[in-house]
Amino acid sequence: MFSHLPTLGVGLGFREPFKSDLFLNRQQVDFLEIVAEHYLDAPVQKQQELELLASHFPIIPHAINLSLGSAEGLDTDYLRKLASLIKQLNPPWWSEHICFTKAGGVDIGHLSPLPYTKEAVEVLCRNIAEVRRWVDVPLILENITYMVTLPGAQMTEAQFLTEVVERSDCGLLLDVTNLHTNAMNYAYDVHDFLQQLPWERIVQLHFVGGHWHDGILIDSHSQSTPLEVWQLMDEVVGRASVKGIVLERDENLPPFAELTEELEKAREIGRSRGRWG
Template sequence: MILSQLPTLGTGLGFRQPFKSDLFLNRQQVDFLEIVAEHYLDSPWHKQQELELLAAHFPIIPHAINLSLGSAEGLDVDYLRKLAALVKQLNPPWWSEHICFTQAGGVDIGHLSPLPYTQEAVEVVCRNIAEVRRWIDMPFIVENITYMVTLPGAEMTEAQFLAEIVERADCGLLLDVTNLHTNAVNHGYNIDDFLNQLPLERIVQLHFVGGHWHDGVLIDSHSQSTPVEVWQLMDKVVAQVPVKGIVLERDENLPLFSELVGELQQAREIGRSHQRWG
C-alpha cells in the first residue's frame, strides 16, 4: 500500500450525535469526520439518514471497534460482511481499527483488550488482516490502544510489536498520541524510544483528546481537553511525519462546541507549522 498517495484530509472530529446541530453551524471548522462504524451497522432508518447527511457534507472515515483483529479463532464473518458493506457505501480514502481483541471463545468481552507482544500474536493479527482485505479492498490503518496491565511473556516491545504488524500486513498506522502518552505515564516508558522503534512513514492519522487521573493512574476517558504533554507529542510527531489527518476524539463530558473548534484549530496550526497542509 502506497501510503504517501493517500489524500491529505487535515483536522477532523470524531462524530458524536449530541453535537450534530453545532457541527453544521461550524462546517468550515471541521475538515472531515470519523464515525464509529458500529453505530451504523444494523442501524434504524434514522441513523442511515444521518449517515447520508454527514457524508453529503464531509469526508467520512469509518473507525471500527469490534473487529477483534487479535482473536485467535478468527473473525466474525457476519460482522465483517456488514462492516464491508458500510465501508463500501462510504468509499473512504482509508478506514481504521484497533490492534487488540474484543472477543474470545465467542464471547464479547466489552472492551479493547491488549495482546501479548509475541510472534504468535503478530501471526494472528496479520492473518486476520489478510482476511479483512478479502472483504474490504480499501486502505486500512490500525491503532495503538491503552492498557492497564502488561501481559506476561513479551518477546518484543509494544512499539516493535506494532511495527512488525504494520510492516508485515502492509497497512498504515493510526497513532493515538493520547494513548501513547497515557501508556508512557502509567507504565514508565520513554516516548522517544517508542517512536524510534516505529516505521514513522506508515503513520497516516493521529487521534488526540484528554483523560483524567484516578488513584494515581491516568485514565483514557476521552473526557477532558487535551493536555499540554499531548500537544507537545503531537507537534513532535507531525514534525517528523507527513500525516494525512488528525482527529479529536471527545466522548464524555462534552464541552461547548466552541472549545472543540479551538482544539481543532490548535491541531490545524501544528499541521500548518510543519507544512503538512495549507
C-alpha cells in the same frame, strides 16, 4: 507507501449530541470519523444521519469490534456488514485497533491488549488478510491503552506495532493520547518509543485528554488535550507525513467552541509543519 492517500486535514470524531453545532461550524471541521458500529444494522434514522453527514464531509469509518487479535478468527457476519458500510462510504482509508474484543465466542466489551509475541503477530496478519478479501480500502491500525501488560513478551510494544503494520502492510493510526497515557502509567520514555516506530506508515492521529484516578491516568476522552499531548503531536507531525488528525471527545462534552479551538490548534501544528496550507 501511503503518500498517495489524500490529505484530509483536521477532523472530529462524530458524536450525536453535537450534530447541530457541527453544521453551524462546518467550515472548521475538515472531515469526520464515525464509529462504524453505530451504523451497522442501523435504523432508518441513523442511515439518514449518515447520508446527511456524508453529503457534507469526508467520512472515515473507525471500527471497534472486529477483534483482529482473536485467535479463533473473525465473525464473518459482522465483517460482511462492515464491508458493506465501507463500500457505501468509499473512504480513502478506514481504521481498527490492534487488540481483541472477543475470546472463545464471547464479546468481552472492551479493547484488550495482546501479548507482544510472534504468535500474536501471526494471528493479526492472518485476520487482516481475511479482511482484505472483503475490503480493498487501505486499513490503518491504532495503538491502544491497557491496564495490564501480558506476560511472555518477545518484543517491546513499539516493536510489536511495527512488526504488525509492516507484516500486514497496513498504515498506523497513532493515538498520541494513548501513547502519553501508557508512558505515564508504565514510566517509559515516549521518545524512545517513537524512535522505534515506522514513521512512513503513520497516516492519522487521535488526540484528546483523560483524567487521573488513584495515581493512574485514565483514557476517558473526557478532558481538553494536555500540553504533553500537544507536544507529542507536534513532534510526530514534524516527522511523519500525517494525512489527518482527529479529536476524539466522548465524555463530559464541552461547548462546541472549545472543540473548534482544539481543532484550530491542531490545524496550526499541521500548517507550521508544512502538512497542509
